[in-house]
Amino acid sequence: MTLITGASRGIGEHLSRHYAARGHRVIGCSRSPPERPIEGGTHFEVDVRDEASVRCLFAGIRREHGRLDHLVNNAGVSSMNHSLLTPIQVAQRVIDTNVIGTFLFCREAAKLMRRHRYGRIVNLSTVAVPLKLAGEAIYAASKAAVESLTGILAREFAEFGITVNAVGPAPVDTDLTRSVPGEKLDHLFARLAIPHMGTFEAVANVVDFYLAPESDSVTGQILYLGGP
Amino acid sequence: MSERLHALIARCAREVAEQQEAPVAVDLAPETRLFGREGLFDSIGLVSLIVMVEQAIEEEFEAVVTLADERAMSQKRSPFLTIGSLADYADRLIRDAT
Numbered sequence: 001m002t003l004i005t006g007a008s009r010g011i012g013e014h015l016s017r018h019y020a021a022r023g024h025r026v027i028g029c030s031r032s033p034p035e036r037p038i039e040g041g042t043h044f045e046v047d048v049r050d051e052a053s054v055r056c057l058f059a060g061i062r063r064e065h066g067r068l069d070h071l072v073n074n075a076g077v078s079s080m081n082h083s084l085l086t087p088i089q090v091a092q093r094v095i096d097t098n099v100i101g102t103f104l105f106c107r108e109a110a111k112l113m114r115r116h117r118y119g120r121i122v123n124l125s126t127v128a129v130p131l132k133l134a135g136e137a138i139y140a141a142s143k144a145a146v147e148s149l150t151g152i153l154a155r156e157f158a159e160f161g162i163t164v165n166a167v168g169p170a171p172v173d174t175d176l177t178r179s180v181p182g183e184k185l186d187h188l189f190a191r192l193a194i195p196h197m198g199t200f201e202a203v204a205n206v207v208d209f210y211l212a213p214e215s216d217s218v219t220g221q222i223l224y225l226g227g228p
Numbered sequence: 229m230s231e232r233l234h235a236l237i238a239r240c241a242r243e244v245a246e247q248q249e250a251p252v253a254v255d256l257a258p259e260t261r262l263f264g265r266e267g268l269f270d271s272i273g274l275v276s277l278i279v280m281v282e283q284a285i286e287e288e289f290e291a292v293v294t295l296a297d298e299r300a301m302s303q304k305r306s307p308f309l310t311i312g313s314l315a316d317y318a319d320r321l322i323r324d325a326t
Contacts, residue, residue, distance in 0.1 A: 055292055062283070111279045117247075159272050 001068050002211075003027045003061070005048055005105060006075030007041075008034040010174035011124070014200035015072055015207060016041055025065070029057060030075060048075045048101030058108040067116055070211050071109040073102045073123045073146075078176050080184070083137040091138045098142035103149060106164065110157050119162035120211045123150050126168050127228040131191055135184060143168075147222050154220030163219035167206040170198035170226030193227025229289075229322070233315035234258055236288060240280040241268060241311065248273055258312030274308060285318060293321040 002019050006012035007028025020026045020040035028038060029046040037043070044060075046053045061068055077097045079090045102123055113119025125147050128140040147166055154164040170192055171177040171185060189195040202225050209215060238256040245252045245268060252268060254260070261267040263274045278295050285293055295318065300307050307317030 052292075059286060059292065111283065114276065114279065160276075 001025050001027070001061075001065055002070040002072070003029070003068055003105075003109065004072045004074055005101070006030050007038070007043060008032050010074075010176060011169070011172060011200060011203055012072070012074040013038075015074065015204060018200075018204045019070075024070070027061065048105065049096040051104055054104045054108055058112060062112055068109055068112045069119065071105060071113075071119070071121045072207060073105050073121070075101055076124060076143075076176070078136070078139040078179070080135055080139070080180050082135060086138055094138045094142050095145075098139075099145045099149070102146050106149065106153050110153070110160065110162055113162050114157075114160035117161035119157070119160070120215070121153070121157070121162060121164045122207050122210045123147075123164070123166040124169070125150075125166045125222060125224075127170050127188075127192065127224050127226055129168060130224060130228045131188065133188060150222065151220045158219060161216075163210070163216065165210045165219060166222045167203060167210070168222060168224040168228075169203045170194070170224075170228075172198045172200060172203065191228065195226075198225050229319055230315060232288070233318050234311060236284050237277075237281055237311050237314055237318075240277055240284055244269065244273055244276045244280060247276065256311060258310065258315065260311045262308055262310060262314065264309070278308065281314070281318065285322060289322050289326070291322045291325040293318065293325055295321065297321075 002024040004012050004016050004026060007016045008030040013034055016026050016028045016038045020038050026038060026041035028041055029044045031045060031047055033043055033045060044057055046057050075097060077094055079086060079094050106121055109121060123146050125143045128136045129144050129147060133140060150164050150166040157164055206223050210218065241256060242252050263269050269277060282293060282295055285291055300317065307313050
């Protein structure tokens with residue numbers, strides 16, 4: 001049983017199809033439905049910032065399935081702008097979605113996972129954190145918070161047999177990166193050991209590793225792609 | 229509702245204790261202390277109990293409650309001290325929620 005947030009497009013959509021094809025019962029959620037339905041998957045329209053909706057989603061999973069094995073916290077929004085030109089409403093939306101949303105899903109998932117003393121949580125970070133990219137202050141700060149949550153929740157949840165890890169992809173061709181000017185991307189790639197666009201498959205490979213039952217001693221880790 | 233809540237909390241307490249491989253041998257009464265001196269649980273055990281009680285309330289009373297809310301944290305006498313105080317606190321939250 002695998003829950004993926006931000007499942008209607010980009011990395012979340014790819015991961016949903018990837019795990020549905022591997023026989024997972026995939027539950028996707030995002031604010032809007034996926035353009036093409038995911039075979040073998042169920043989708044719910046949920047705003048990850050809304051505690052009542054998130055608790056309702058988990059209550060439904062508990063009633064319907066009684067368990068959750070994997071959570072991939074992929075939902076995220078970005079803001080590519082100089083900090084002097086970033087409205088506070090934009091900063092708030094980025095923090096609410098990326099930090100509060102991730103925290104809410106981790107908290108509710110762990111409540112469910114602890115019943116079976118087994119769980120895998122994977123959070124999405126970004127290479128923008130170690131690269132400290134100019135123009136991504138709020139986005140990178142929100143993902144730095146996600147990394148901090150990952151490390152601390154790994155310790156708090158270890159008691160319940162739950163691992164918590166993060167993957168920081170290099171830019172992948174998604175709506176999120178399409179809004180970044182080409183010149184900015186070139187500047188970013190110049191600072192990576194592997195200086196080109198990342199792939200969905202590379203992200204899925206890391207998530208596969210974290211979700212594997214054999215990875216029960218892998219927790220609190222942040223793995224970046226592209227070699228920042 | 230009070231007796232149902234006592235029974236629900238006692239059942240959850242036994243389950244958490246068994247999960248912690250420290251089964252409860254004594255009878256569980258409203259005055260049974262949940263944590264602190266002579267309490268049943270350490271801090272992790274209490275966290276597990278609160279989560280389990282919230283889920284059980286949701287299933288049995290069809291009410292979504294948050295036991296560890298700001299109100300609980302700000303009270304001079306913790307509502308989590310005994311089975312009875314937790315039942316009383318949960319009773320109030322359920323009435324507010326339904």
